[in-house]
Amino acid sequence: xxxxxxxxxxxxxxxxxxxxxxxxxxxxxxxxxxxxxxxxxxxxxxxxxxxxxxxxxxxxxxxxxxxxxxxxxxxxxxxxxxxxxxxxxxxxxxxxxxxxxxxxxxxxxxxxxxxxxxxxxxxxxxxxxxxxxxxxxxxxxxxxxxxxxxxxxxxxxxxxxxxxxxxxxxxxxxxxxxxxxxxxxxxxxxxxxxxx
Numbered sequence: 035x036x037x038x039x040x041x042x043x044x045x046x047x048x049x050x051x052x053x054x055x056x057x058x059x060x061x062x063x064x065x066x067x068x069x070x071x072x073x074x075x076x077x078x079x080x081x082x083x084x085x086x087x088x089x090x091x092x093x094x095x096x097x098x099x100x101x102x103x104x105x106x107x108x109x110x111x112x113x114x115x116x117x118x119x120x121x122x123x124x125x126x127x128x129x130x131x132x133x134x135x136x137x138x139x140x141x142x143x144x145x146x147x148x149x150x151x152x153x154x155x156x157x158x159x160x161x162x163x164x165x166x167x168x169x170x171x172x173x174x175x176x177x178x179x180x181x182x183x184x185x186x187x188x189x190x191x192x193x194x195x196x197x198x199x200x201x202x203x204x205x206x207x208x209x210x211x212x213x214x215x216x217x218x219x220x221x222x223x224x225x226x227x228x229x230x
Contacts, residue, residue: 100132107127107202107203107204118151119140121140122138122139130193131193132194134190134191137191146181147181148180149178151177151212152176153177154209155171156207157205158205167192172189
């Protein structure tokens with residue numbers, strides 16, 4: 035009986051240690067995920083408020099003036115994973131750093147049912163990410179599209195005047211995907227589109 039009691043204590047101790055380790059790992063996932071997003075230039079969890087604070091923070095006040103002596107080409111890219119037609123209305127725009135600019139993306143739900151979806155942005159080159167400030171974006175929240183609904187979704191952004199001089203082109207790319215389903219097989223994705 036003592037052997038069983040001792041064995042039960044060891045099992046209980048191992049379970050407690052495993053529980054504490056799992057909790058610790060779960061708690062560490064958030065900063066690890068944020069570090070991964072920062073390292074790869076993918077920003078899935080940035081909220082609108084974060085962008086607002088970033089755009090108008092005290093250390094950026096000097097960079098809010100428009101630099102008319104310089105133009106940067108912004109290329110717009112779109113990818114969809116699921117039942118969507120998704121594209122920007124323009125392939126590219128030329129903007130002055132510090133100038134507020136708007137681009138519109140169009141998405142159509144090709145199904146006979148409503149769909150919840152989300153867009154994930156990414157940037158190239160990666161070094162330009164910190165200089166690309168979105169003030170309004172459809173990627174800040176989930177989108178619900180009714181059956182066969184088409185939506186025009188704006189992105190309002192500013193390129194920080196502190197963008198390095200050697201960066202002449204920035205690509206803003208979105209992947210739009212349906213929530214709550216597995217990733218569709220590669221053959222069922224909508225081909226990449228750069229708009230019209």
